[in-house]
Amino acid sequence: MxxxxxxxxxxxxxxxxxxxxxxxxxxxxxxxxxxxxxxxxxxxxxxxxxxxxxxxxxxxxxxxxxxxxxxxxxxxxxxxxxxxxxxxxxxxxxVKYRDDKSYPYLAVTLNEEFPRVQVMRGAKKKGVRYFGPYGHAWAIRETVDLLLRVFPVRTCSAGVFKRSAQIGRPCLLGYIGKCAAPCVGRISADEHHELAEEFCDFMAGRTGAYIRRLERGMQEAAEEMEYERAARLRDDIGALKRAMEKSAVVLADATDADLIAVAEDELEAAVQIFHVRGGRVRGQRGWVTDKVEAVTTGDLVEHALQQLYGEERGDAVPKEVLVPALPEPVDPVAQWLTGRRGSQVSLRIPQRGDKKDLMATVARNAQQALGLHKTKRASDLTTRSRALEEIAEALGLDSVPLRIECFDISHLQGDDVVASMVVFEDGLARKSEYRRFQIKTFQGQDDVRSMHEVIGRRFKQKAGEWTEEPADDVRVDDNGATASTVAAGPDDPEPDPMAGRPTDEDGRPKRFAYPPQLVVVDGGAPQVAAARRALDELGIDDVAVCGLAKRLEEVWLPEDDDPVVLPRSSEGLYLLQRVRDEAHRFALAYQRSKRTKRLKSSPLDTVAGLGDTRRQALLKHFGSLKKLRAATIDEICEVPGVGRKTAETVAAALAGAAPSAPAVNTATGEIIEDDGAPPAALSAERGQDR
Structure with a gap:
C-alpha cells in the first residue's frame, strides 16, 4: 500500500x-x-x-x-x-455502467450504397442509424414487417443481395412487394436511399405528416376513380397505424425526451432510461454499476449522460433530458449536450404533470432492476472471493491472484500449431486482454516446446526486452469481436523509467506490460516445468505457475512430484476449470479458423507474382478453374493485366496441378466448380479432418 x-x-x-x-x-x-x-x-x-x-x-x-x-x-x-x-x-x-442485458436495435445502414434494415446488437457503427433499444428482437421484426409494405427497403444480407444481382431475379420479398428490389435495378441507388431516409423519418417519430400525405393521396385516387391505388394506400395507412400502436402514448404533446432515473445504495446503483419520441416510448435500457468511488446522484447522472450521448450522433440527443438530480455544476453538462445536438437542450428535473408521473414509472423500473441485480450477484461476489482465497491457500501464494492468465496449445496432428492466452481479473473474464499466437519455431506434436515458446514471448516485455510479436496476435473486445493489434518490435520507444514498464508515444504502458499473479497452463507436470523454465530464463520469479491436468483435474506445481488435489466441490477448482476451459475454447477456435483458411485454396494461390486482383480477374473471365485450365496462353493473355509471361506461368501451374476437390474462391467464399466435382466432396473432406 x-x-x-x-x-x-x-x-x-x-x-x-x-x-x-x-x-x-x-x-x-x-x-x-x-x-x-x-x-x-x-x-x-x-x-x-x-x-x-x-x-x-x-x-x-x-x-x-x-x-x-x-x-x-x-x-x-x-x-x-x-x-x-x-x-x-x-x-x-x-464508475462503469454495464448493460444488464444485450439490447437489440433496429438499424438502417445509411453508410451503404443500398441501405439495409436489420436487427443489430453490440457496439454502434458510424454511418448507421439506430432506433431503440427494444426489449426483444421479435418486436423489431414485427414492426419492420408492417412498415415494409409502405417502405420496401432492402432487408437481405450482402450474400443474398449479390446472388440476386448475379442471376437477375429478386428474392421472395421482391416478388411479394416488401422490397423495392434494387438488386435487379427496379429502383436506383438514389431512390432507394431516399426510401430509407423516409423509413428513418417515420421511425424517428415524424409520423403525422406522412400519414396525412397518404390520406390525401387516397382521397385523390378515389376522386379520380383509381380505386386499386386508393385501396393500396388505405392498407398502407392501416399498416402504419398498427405499427404505431405497438408503442404506447405517454406524453400527449408529441414530446421528444429521454428520462433517466437512478436507484442506488451504498455499494451499487442502477440506471434506467426511457427514450420517448413523438410522445411514445420508443426504447428502454438499463445499466448497473459498482460505486467504486464516492459519488452523488448528480455524479451518477453525469456519468450516465456521458455514456449515453458520448458516441451517439447529434440527432440522437433529444430536446429534453429529464433527470432525478442535476450534475454539479450543471452548466457545462448542458452546454456539452447542446453542442452534441447542435441546438438547445433542456436538462432539468420534472416538477409536475405527465412528465413527473412518467419519471416515477422509470424510477420504479430502476428500483426493480437494482433489486434483481443484487439478487443475482450476491452469491457471485461471495463465490468469487472464496474461489480466489482457496486458490491462494492451495498454491501457497502470499495474496489472492487478482489477475490470472491461462495458456493452452492446440493443433491437428502437428499441423497449424497455435496457442491462446485468456485473462481473468477478480474472477471474471477480461476479453479485451485475450491473445492468440502462432507457433513459429517449429511444427509438430510437442506441447512442451510450444508452451515454453509462448510463455517466453508473452513475458519478454516484462523482462525489459523487445521481440517481434506474431502478426496474428489478436485482442478480443468485451463483445467477443476481434481486432488486430500492433506488434511490439525492436524500433518501439524506450521504456518510461517512471512507469517501470514499456510505454508508447502517449506514455501509456504497452500491451503485455501488466504481469499476472498466477499463470495457469493446460496440462500436467511437463507443461508446468516448461512454463517455469521459460520464466526462470527471463529472470522472473514473482509470478506463480500451476497446471491443471484434464484427466483427474489435478493441480500441478513446479518441482513437485505430487499434485495438489482440490475437493470436487471447491470453488477454487471450479474457477480454475473455467479459466482452463476458456483457454481451450479460444485456442481451438483459432486453430479451426487457420485450418479452414488452409483448406480454402486453389492452384492459383501457388502462382508466384499473381496477386488477388489478377487471380479474381482470371476466375471472373473464365468462370471456373476447369475452363481456365483448358484455355490457351493467348486466351489467358486477353484478361486485362495479364501478360504473356504471367499467362505462361499460370498455364504451367494449372497443368501441373492434379484436379481433385473443387477449390473455394477466397474472396467470396463460393465453391469454384472444377472437373465436375460436386460441392459435397469438399464438405465430406472437411468432415473427415474434424
Whole structure:
C-alpha cells in the first residue's frame, strides 16, 4: 500500500484552472480519471488525512503511485476530455455502467450504397442509424414487417443481395412487394436511399405528416376513380397505424425526451432510461454499476449522460433530458449536450404533470432492476472471493491472484500449431486482454516446446526486452469481436523509467506490460516445468505457475512430484476449470479458423507474382478453374493485366496441378466448380479432418 504523501505534488505546482487529472499505479496503469473546475482545490482533497477520506477514495489513493494532469480552457472541454480518457484507459476506480442485458436495435445502414434494415446488437457503427433499444428482437421484426409494405427497403444480407444481382431475379420479398428490389435495378441507388431516409423519418417519430400525405393521396385516387391505388394506400395507412400502436402514448404533446432515473445504495446503483419520441416510448435500457468511488446522484447522472450521448450522433440527443438530480455544476453538462445536438437542450428535473408521473414509472423500473441485480450477484461476489482465497491457500501464494492468465496449445496432428492466452481479473473474464499466437519455431506434436515458446514471448516485455510479436496476435473486445493489434518490435520507444514498464508515444504502458499473479497452463507436470523454465530464463520469479491436468483435474506445481488435489466441490477448482476451459475454447477456435483458411485454396494461390486482383480477374473471365485450365496462353493473355509471361506461368501451374476437390474462391467464399466435382466432396473432406 503506497503512501499518498510519497507522490504528492509540491505546493504551488498544481495550477488553479480547469483540467483533467489521472492517477496511475506502480505499473503506470491509469486507475482513475477525474475533472475539476480548479485542479488545485480538487487534488488537495485527495492528499488529506486518510481517515477523513471515503473508503473507496482511500483505496484508490493508496493504490496509486503518481498523479498527472492536463489543463484545459473551459469546463466543457474538461468534460469531453474526461469522457475520452475514461473510454481509452478504462480506469478500475471510475464508475462503469454495464448493460444488464444485450439490447437489440433496429438499424438502417445509411453508410451503404443500398441501405439495409436489420436487427443489430453490440457496439454502434458510424454511418448507421439506430432506433431503440427494444426489449426483444421479435418486436423489431414485427414492426419492420408492417412498415415494409409502405417502405420496401432492402432487408437481405450482402450474400443474398449479390446472388440476386448475379442471376437477375429478386428474392421472395421482391416478388411479394416488401422490397423495392434494387438488386435487379427496379429502383436506383438514389431512390432507394431516399426510401430509407423516409423509413428513418417515420421511425424517428415524424409520423403525422406522412400519414396525412397518404390520406390525401387516397382521397385523390378515389376522386379520380383509381380505386386499386386508393385501396393500396388505405392498407398502407392501416399498416402504419398498427405499427404505431405497438408503442404506447405517454406524453400527449408529441414530446421528444429521454428520462433517466437512478436507484442506488451504498455499494451499487442502477440506471434506467426511457427514450420517448413523438410522445411514445420508443426504447428502454438499463445499466448497473459498482460505486467504486464516492459519488452523488448528480455524479451518477453525469456519468450516465456521458455514456449515453458520448458516441451517439447529434440527432440522437433529444430536446429534453429529464433527470432525478442535476450534475454539479450543471452548466457545462448542458452546454456539452447542446453542442452534441447542435441546438438547445433542456436538462432539468420534472416538477409536475405527465412528465413527473412518467419519471416515477422509470424510477420504479430502476428500483426493480437494482433489486434483481443484487439478487443475482450476491452469491457471485461471495463465490468469487472464496474461489480466489482457496486458490491462494492451495498454491501457497502470499495474496489472492487478482489477475490470472491461462495458456493452452492446440493443433491437428502437428499441423497449424497455435496457442491462446485468456485473462481473468477478480474472477471474471477480461476479453479485451485475450491473445492468440502462432507457433513459429517449429511444427509438430510437442506441447512442451510450444508452451515454453509462448510463455517466453508473452513475458519478454516484462523482462525489459523487445521481440517481434506474431502478426496474428489478436485482442478480443468485451463483445467477443476481434481486432488486430500492433506488434511490439525492436524500433518501439524506450521504456518510461517512471512507469517501470514499456510505454508508447502517449506514455501509456504497452500491451503485455501488466504481469499476472498466477499463470495457469493446460496440462500436467511437463507443461508446468516448461512454463517455469521459460520464466526462470527471463529472470522472473514473482509470478506463480500451476497446471491443471484434464484427466483427474489435478493441480500441478513446479518441482513437485505430487499434485495438489482440490475437493470436487471447491470453488477454487471450479474457477480454475473455467479459466482452463476458456483457454481451450479460444485456442481451438483459432486453430479451426487457420485450418479452414488452409483448406480454402486453389492452384492459383501457388502462382508466384499473381496477386488477388489478377487471380479474381482470371476466375471472373473464365468462370471456373476447369475452363481456365483448358484455355490457351493467348486466351489467358486477353484478361486485362495479364501478360504473356504471367499467362505462361499460370498455364504451367494449372497443368501441373492434379484436379481433385473443387477449390473455394477466397474472396467470396463460393465453391469454384472444377472437373465436375460436386460441392459435397469438399464438405465430406472437411468432415473427415474434424
Amino acid at each position: 503506497a503512501d499518498p504523501s510519497s507522490y504528492r505534488p509540491k505546493p504551488g505546482q498544481i495550477p488553479d484552472s480547469p483540467g483533467v487529472y489521472k492517477f496511475r499505479d506502480e505499473h503506470g496503469r491509469v486507475i482513475y480519471v477525474g475533472k475539476a473546475k480548479s485542479l488545485r482545490q480538487r487534488l488537495a482533497n485527495y492528499f488529506q488525512d486518510l481517515a477523513g477520506l471515503h473508503p473507496r477514495t482511500r483505496t484508490m489513493v493508496t493504490t496509486a503511485a503518481s498523479v498527472e494532469w492536463t489543463v484545459v480552457t473551459t469546463e466543457v472541454e474538461a468534460l469531453q476530455l474526461e469522457y475520452t480518457w475514461i473510454k481509452e484507459f478504462d480506469p478500475r476506480f471510475n
